[in-house]
Amino acid sequence: MKNLMKLFLAAAVGFVFVSCSKLQNNVLTPAATQNVVHPAGWTQPGSPDFHGTYIKGHGYDLSSCVSCHGADYKGGLTGASCYTCHKGASGPATCNTCHGSATNAAPPNDLDGNTSTSSPGVGAHQIHLAGSTGFDSVSCSSCHTVPDSAGPGMHPSGTGVATLKFSGVAVTQTNTPGTRYYDSSLPTVVPNPTFNSSTLQCANTYCHGNFKGGNNYTPTWNVVNASQDSCGSCHGLPPNDATHQGKGITLQTCYYCHSPMIGPDGTILVDSLHVTGKLELYGKSYSQW
Ligand code: HEC
Ligand code: HEC
Ligand code: HEC
Ligand code: HEC
């Protein structure tokens, strides 16, 4: 009886949190009866009343859910645990509940369930995270602020639109005064990357060539067909600066100075040394140049 009273109170609180909610008013009926509190399609994906669809339509706010099902999602006053179906370490607050997959939390799936790389929410996520032949991997934090945990008051914000916040390798500064190869005839490059949500192009990223002698290439996020990562897109062969130009340098001679990262036939031999924010020169790694 005490528990039922608590449930009744929690229901009242629930209604304050969830205006226009689908919750019904007869919570004093025994909780074990299915579909007493929630509408019939609540556990059926595809139904307009499915709880996932409801949550998405209400700013991804789980605060009403935790008021009855407990802050740990293990049932609370209701006894109905979210973990029955959401078996990740944090139940429904696990990072791949609303986006991502078993591989990682990045799309696919995007927030609308899209899986094709031509969908803007999916785009080039996985190729950046995994890296590819000739290229080191890029972490989420290079492009976003990554939340530690999800749930009421934490993440998501509920706008449903991802925020791009570039850091780390994406903003590496080059041609820094005082460094050995500083060229005072060229500006110091301090990248300020942007993402244009209409054209879906990234601009001014260090990674795609916003560095000394680079091409400052503007790749399109949702074109993932190897057309944008050929040698010569991000920087010339060789780059366009006094160190390289007019010296007869070709792809086959890069290795004279940039070994062991690249070999005599112009093949990148060590992926983890390319697009890292560090310059590989004469067998050493320079984090500033
Ligand atoms: C007013 C209290 C209350 C609120 C608020 C509430 N629930 Fe429930 N929920 C219950 C009760 C009681 C049950 C068990 C009876 C039933 O299934 O109707 C239940 C059952 C469920 C079930 C079925 C569990 C199973 O094992 O079949 C799901 C899924 C669920 N709730 C999800 C949610 C989500 C998601 C939210 C937030 C949007 C939420 N609930 C908000 C009280 C609540
Ligand atoms: C309840 C659904 C939900 C859960 C759980 C969730 N996210 Fe999100 N996530 C979103 C939504 C919605 C967005 C779009 C931006 C927004 O609304 O805040 C988003 C955006 C992001 C972004 C893009 C940057 C941003 O904040 O816009 C990252 C990175 C991210 N989530 C990582 C995570 C991680 C890591 C976890 C686990 C700690 C997690 N998410 C759990 C719904 C969720
Ligand atoms: C009976 C199984 C079941 C239970 C119990 C359950 N869920 Fe879900 N939930 C699902 C399924 C299935 C999906 C859809 C997964 C998909 O689309 O891949 C889902 C999706 C979600 C989503 C993602 C919404 C979106 O569109 O991104 C959230 C958030 C969520 N559930 C929260 C909860 C919460 C909170 C509880 C407990 C109060 C709960 N679920 C209990 C089966 C369940
Ligand atoms: C190379 C940069 C980059 C990296 C790395 C990256 N993202 Fe994103 N992410 C983007 C861009 C660009 C978008 C925006 C697409 C748009 O707004 O149309 C986005 C959008 C998203 C969205 C929203 C999807 C939607 O449906 O709108 C989520 C969620 C997200 N990222 C999570 C992550 C997580 C989690 C990671 C790491 C596991 C990650 N991202 C790594 C660039 C990146």
Ligand code: HEC
């Ligand atoms: C996505 C953009 C991009 C593409 C495409 C690209 N590079 Fe690079 N490259 C960079 C960046 C950024 C650097 C600067 C150093 C660093 O961060 O590793 C660099 C540096 C180099 C260097 C100097 C050694 C080093 O790593 O510091 C060589 C040599 C090189 N690239 C060769 C190539 C070859 C060969 C190809 C084609 C297989 C290629 N690059 C394609 C971005 C790119």
Ligand code: HEC
């Ligand atoms: C004779 C030695 C030498 C050869 C050969 C050479 N580089 Fe370099 N490279 C350098 C030096 C020195 C730097 C240091 C920074 C500077 O002066 O710009 C550098 C820097 C770079 C950078 C960082 C951006 C920049 O311009 O500073 C890239 C990218 C690069 N080299 C690519 C290449 C590629 C691609 C080839 C072959 C087509 C090549 N290099 C051949 C000496 C060489």
